[in-house]
Amino acid sequence: MRVLANNPSARREEASPLDDGTPGFGIYIHWPFCLSKCPYCDFNSHVDRKVDEARFVDAIIMELRHNRELTGPRPVTSIFFGGGTPSLLTPQSVERLLIATHNLWPMTNHVEISMEANPTSVETAYLKGYRAAGVTRLSLGVQALRDEDLRFLGRLHTVGEALQAVKLARETFPRISFDLIYARPAQTPQEWKEELKEAISYAADHLSLYQLTIEPGTPFEKLHHAGALIPPDPESAAALYDVTQEVCGHAGLEAYEVSNHARTGDACRHNLTYWRYGDYVGVGPGAHGRLTINGEKRATETVLMPTQWLTQVEKLGHGRTRFDTVPEGAQADEMMMMGLRLNEGISLSRFETLRGKSISSDKLIHLQQDGFLKRQDDRLIATPKGRMVLNGVLKELLA
Numbered sequence: 001m002r003v004l005a006n007n008p009s010a011r012r013e014e015a016s017p018l019d020d021g022t023p024g025f026g027i028y029i030h031w032p033f034c035l036s037k038c039p040y041c042d043f044n045s046h047v048d049r050k051v052d053e054a055r056f057v058d059a060i061i062m063e064l065r066h067n068r069e070l071t072g073p074r075p076v077t078s079i080f081f082g083g084g085t086p087s088l089l090t091p092q093s094v095e096r097l098l099i100a101t102h103n104l105w106p107m108t109n110h111v112e113i114s115m116e117a118n119p120t121s122v123e124t125a126y127l128k129g130y131r132a133a134g135v136t137r138l139s140l141g142v143q144a145l146r147d148e149d150l151r152f153l154g155r156l157h158t159v160g161e162a163l164q165a166v167k168l169a170r171e172t173f174p175r176i177s178f179d180l181i182y183a184r185p186a187q188t189p190q191e192w193k194e195e196l197k198e199a200i201s202y203a204a205d206h207l208s209l210y211q212l213t214i215e216p217g218t219p220f221e222k223l224h225h226a227g228a229l230i231p232p233d234p235e236s237a238a239a240l241y242d243v244t245q246e247v248c249g250h251a252g253l254e255a256y257e258v259s260n261h262a263r264t265g266d267a268c269r270h271n272l273t274y275w276r277y278g279d280y281v282g283v284g285p286g287a288h289g290r291l292t293i294n295g296e297k298r299a300t301e302t303v304l305m306p307t308q309w310l311t312q313v314e315k316l317g318h319g320r321t322r323f324d325t326v327p328e329g330a331q332a333d334e335m336m337m338m339g340l341r342l343n344e345g346i347s348l349s350r351f352e353t354l355r356g357k358s359i360s361s362d363k364l365i366h367l368q369q370d371g372f373l374k375r376q377d378d379r380l381i382a383t384p385k386g387r388m389v390l391n392g393v394l395k396e397l398l399a
Contacts, residue, residue, distance in 0.1 A: 019269060023278025024077030024108075026270045027101055029060060030284030031086040032306050035120075038154040039219035040181070040212060044286030044304055045084040056306070057093045059313040061100045063283040063302070066318040068104040070293055071281065076105045078112040078270035081135075087117035091129025098134045112137055112269040119165030120157045127165070131172045137268070138169045139208070140178040145195050149184055166202050175266060177206035182240055183232050184212055189243045196244065200251045205266035209244055210259050211237060241388060258341045258387050275342050277335040285309040285319065290326075297326040328354045333398050340390060345381030359397060367396065 034045045079101055081094065098113065114137040115130055117123055127138065142162045144150050150157065157165075162178075169176045180199055182192050199207065212231055214224045223229035232240065245255055253261035257275060260268065273280055282289035282300060286309075289300035301322035303309035309319040326334070332355035339346035352358050364380075367373040372386035372393050386393050 019265075019267070019272065023276035024269065024273045025071075025074045025278060026078040026080060026273040026280035027064075027076055027105070028270075028280055028282045028284075028287055028289070029079070029081050029086070029097060030083060030282065030287040031056075031081060031089055032084040032285045033088055034083070034085045035088070035118075035156060036154065039223075040153060040215065042215035042218055043084070046306055048306070051088075053089065053093055056310060057089075057096055059310050059319075060097060060283050062313050063318050064097075064100055064104055064281070066320075067281045067283065067289075067291075071105075071279075071291060073106055074279075075108045076101070076111055077108050078114065078273060080270040081115040083116060085118055085123070086115055087123040087126060087130075089126075091126055091133050094130055094135065095133035114139060114268065114270055116141065117165075117169075118155075118157065119162040121161055121164075124161070124165045124168060127168055127172050136173065137175040137177070138173045139206075139268075140165055140169060140176065142166070142178040142199075143181050144184070145180070145198055152184070153181060163202065166204070170203055175205050177208060177262075177268065178204055179208040179210065181210050181212050182244065183237045185230055185232070187232065187240065189239050192240050193243050193247055196247045197251075200247070200253065206260070206262040206268060207248065207253060208260050209248075211241070238388065245384065254343070255384075256343050258390065272342075275338045277331070277338050297331050299324045299326050329356065336397065337394055340380070340382045340394065341387070343381065345376075345379045347378050348375075348380045349378050351380070363396065367393065 030044070032044055032046050033048050033051050035047065035049075037045060037047055079098065081089075081097075086094075094115070113135050115135045116139045117127070117130075118141050130138070140162070141155075142165075143153050143155055145159055145162070147159050150159065150162075166176070166178060178199070180196070182196075196209075214221050214229070214231065220229055224231070231237070244261075248255060248261040252263055254264070255261050256267045257271070260271070262268070270280075272278075277290075279290055279292050281291065282302065285302060285306040286304040287302050289298075291298045291300060299322060300320055302319040303312055303321055313319045332351050335354065336346055336351055348359075364373065364375075367386070368375065371383055372389070374381050374383055382390060382393060
């Protein structure tokens with residue numbers, strides 16, 4: 001059984017997932033295992049070369065069934081395989097997970113099925129199998145187009161392998177994306193401009209472009225504290241951000257979110273569910289979710305450590321450690337923190353209804369006059385200037 005027909009004539013329809021502007025309802029599947037741990041990464045990922053894949057997949061299916069009992073038959077707009085490195089899964093396991101999800105929930109027209117993948121030669125060999133299993137969108141963790149920078153970032157692939165993976169993905173999937181990390185030590189605006197133009201030339205529909213951040217508890221944090229890793233200063237980082245907006249804008253890749261750029265119709269439907277503060281199921285070790293059940297918004301989390309998660313799922317049918325009601329005031333804050341990342345902004349009336357009070361008109365006028373916010377009817381939108389200092393804007397709005 002195939003979840004979606006692997007029919008070239010269907011590619012155009014699959015390339016345009018239905019986005020009616022609503023948050024949608026997504027399923028997130030976390031595969032926590034990696035071949036190695038990148039020195040900048042603080043995600044819940046673990047190096048384990050002896051994974052009992054079938055047993056973990058069985059447990060994820062058990063957790064999917066448990067969540068279906070909570071949500072009821074809600075139509076799914078997107079499924080996302082994240083990690084960790086989900087492209088270490090065999091295509092047969094991906095197909096099992098998609099069939100299970102398909103059997104538990106109804107799927108909307110043009111449901112988006114995304115998978116993160118690394119462009120090593122081993123993982124690239126699976127790409128056609130993922131497509132046959134039903135994956136419609138591939139997101140490749142390229143991260144850099146300079147071999148020395150890939151080594152610095154702890155990546156296991158070369159630029160040549162990355163470009164071969166991009167080429168194969170372009171030929172295989174209706175939609176592709178890839179990630180790059182910029183604001184690397186000593187990187188100049190001109191160097192980044194050239195690298196970004198090169199990336200765009202490989203015809204991605206979508207680019208995720210992240211500034212390098214020093215996350216707590218990572219090897220990069222230790223190097224930074226020792227003075228061995230010096231990221232760009234704020235002024236230099238701002239110049240690199242400006243280059244990003246200029247080059248992507250000129251190429252028709254709209255900055256629909258702070259770090260994400262896409263051609264019209266190619267925004268990631270699953271991530272829009274997060275940013276629009278919709279509901280989503282999270283399964284797998286360390287997965288988070290947000291579910292509305294009996295009119296209450298619930299925050300869910302699962303056990304972080306894979307073996308402990310597995311033991312609990314096999315005992316209880318789920319690995320959940322958190323199932324907390326989110327008060328409406330906290331919902332309002334979460335909605336604003338996520339939604340102002342989007343160029344479409346948020347519904348001010350929805351925010352104020354959840355919060356139970358209005359934002360000070362003086363505060364809004366002040367932020368608009370200073371060029372950080374704009375209003376379009378009921379929409380409150382962070383300007384490009386405001387998105388550069390979004391944490392400060394949010395601190396002012398949520399005070």
